[in-house]
Amino acid sequence: MNQVSRVVVVGAGIGGLCAALALAKQGVQVVMCEQATRLGEVGAGLQISPNAFKVLRALGLESALQPLAFVPQNAAIRDYKTGEYYLKAPLADQAEARYRAPYWHLHRADLHQVLVDACSAAGVDIWLGAALSHYNDDPLSGRICAVMEDGRECWAELLIGADGIRSSVREQMLGPEQPTFMGQVAWRGVIPVSDLSIHVQPDACVWAGPGRHLVSYYLRGGEYVNFVAVEERQDWRSESWREEGDVKELQRAFAGWHPEVSELLSAASSTFLWSLNGRDELPRWHQGRAVLLGDACHPMLPFMAQGAAMAIEDAYALAHYLTRFALPDALRQYEQLRKPRATKIQNMSKANAGLYHMHGGVLGKAKLRALKTVSRVFPQFIQSKLDAVYGYELPL
Numbered sequence: 001m002n003q004v005s006r007v008v009v010v011g012a013g014i015g016g017l018c019a020a021l022a023l024a025k026q027g028v029q030v031v032m033c034e035q036a037t038r039l040g041e042v043g044a045g046l047q048i049s050p051n052a053f054k055v056l057r058a059l060g061l062e063s064a065l066q067p068l069a070f071v072p073q074n075a076a077i078r079d080y081k082t083g084e085y086y087l088k089a090p091l092a093d094q095a096e097a098r099y100r101a102p103y104w105h106l107h108r109a110d111l112h113q114v115l116v117d118a119c120s121a122a123g124v125d126i127w128l129g130a131a132l133s134h135y136n137d138d139p140l141s142g143r144i145c146a147v148m149e150d151g152r153e154c155w156a157e158l159l160i161g162a163d164g165i166r167s168s169v170r171e172q173m174l175g176p177e178q179p180t181f182m183g184q185v186a187w188r189g190v191i192p193v194s195d196l197s198i199h200v201q202p203d204a205c206v207w208a209g210p211g212r213h214l215v216s217y218y219l220r221g222g223e224y225v226n227f228v229a230v231e232e233r234q235d236w237r238s239e240s241w242r243e244e245g246d247v248k249e250l251q252r253a254f255a256g257w258h259p260e261v262s263e264l265l266s267a268a269s270s271t272f273l274w275s276l277n278g279r280d281e282l283p284r285w286h287q288g289r290a291v292l293l294g295d296a297c298h299p300m301l302p303f304m305a306q307g308a309a310m311a312i313e314d315a316y317a318l319a320h321y322l323t324r325f326a327l328p329d330a331l332r333q334y335e336q337l338r339k340p341r342a343t344k345i346q347n348m349s350k351a352n353a354g355l356y357h358m359h360g361g362v363l364g365k366a367k368l369r370a371l372k373t374v375s376r377v378f379p380q381f382i383q384s385k386l387d388a389v390y391g392y393e394l395p396l
């Protein structure tokens with residue numbers, strides 16, 4: 001059989017680094033091209049659910065990440081004003097027992113650094129300041145050439161486009177199409193616990209309110225609290241998809257919310273504002289010797305905290321097939337396995353907007369109350385919903 005022996009990965013985000021590491025650990029020569037001149041991630045948190053954790057464990061990263069993690073007690077949904085719990089599903093020991101893997105919170109920069117170190121140790125050749133301009137897929141030679149904007153070229157047998165929501169690999173493969181603004185913006189920030197005047201519950205907590213919600217959780221063993229505050233908006237006026245946010249505007253948007261939220265935001269000294277964008281399901285994820293993974297092929301609203309988790313699962317599955325099957329078969333099996341799951345999670349994430357933002361006024365609140373009743377009377381029903389996401393095992 002003719003498996004690939006040299007791969008170029010475009011994009012050193014979490015998905016690209018996981019793919020590079022998984023391939024390099026199985027003896028594939030990997031070159032990674034990253035447009036940034038310095039490696040790093042945004043200063044924000046990431047929820048790593050058991051399904052993603054299992055991949056990080058299989059990549060040998062558990063012990064490096066453990067001292068950097070925070071283990072939340074519960075997944076909670078609470079009322080924005082009264083603090084009433086609509087859902088309180090135990091995580092901590094229960095996640096470990098049920099899924100044989102924990103639910104962790106990590107600082108993005110920590111996970112990114114651990115991945116970069118592991119890639120370097122595994123021999124991945126990382127090119128910085130290497131922005132992909134286009135690729136030339138040459139069926140005659142059986143090779144593909146990644147051409148950088150500065151003229152550098154990198155030949156390989158496969159090109160992996162892990163270049164995020166504005167993927168130029170996707171654009172060349174499927175044509176130009178801007179991502180769609182999803183009518184939501186998100187402020188993100190990280191606050192040292194020493195700056196807080198209140199105790200924040202050690203949960204992965206969604207505070208649900210009309211037209212907006214806020215997610216709070218601890219990072220780095222409890223040293224920081226991360227927040228993601230989402231608000232529905234009609235338009236996004238800026239050219240950029242990320243800009244410095246106005247803390248006062250953020251505090252005004254969540255004024256009158258439960259003291260745990262308002263006190264948390266009053267301690268914020270800076271924030272970034274993101275437009276939340278998406279894409280419809282793509283017709284395909286690969287063509288010739290180019291293939292997509294992560295946000296490049298399935299960007300999603302962060303309302304299930306599964307975007308990076310899906311990129312991590314993609315990366316491991318792709319590396320598995322590439323090192324066991326000839327190229328066309330490997331790519332076909334990869335897409336067949338991953339597309340239905342990623343699309344399902346994309347749709348579930350979108351549906352959560354209605355629930356978290358109490359769409360329908362009184363009806364919206366009634367839905368949350370119904371969730372509360374169901375979670376008390378039929379906890380196994382809620383559990384089965386969580387199992388489908390967190391209990392997933394890649395069938396490899």
Ligand SMILES: Cc1cc2nc3c(=O)[nH]c(=O)nc-3n(C[C@H](O)[C@H](O)[C@H](O)COP(=O)(O)OP(=O)(O)OC[C@H]3O[C@@H](n4cnc5c(N)ncnc54)[C@H](O)[C@@H]3O)c2cc1C
Nearest residue numbers: 011013014015035047131132163164294295305307308309
């Ligand atoms: C507010 C918010 C909260 C979130 N919270 C969570 C969470 O808790 N859990 C979770 O699982 N997910 C979460 N997500 C989703 C998650 O952040 C993304 O799904 C994930 O980071 C995607 O990873 P990626 O590697 O596919 O792409 P990216 O992280 O976008 O990486 C793409 C990389 O490609 C590089 N690149 C782009 N173009 C080029 C080019 N032409 N040449 C070379 N390099 C290029 C970029 O510089 C970047 O380094 C959240 C998202 C948001 C917005």
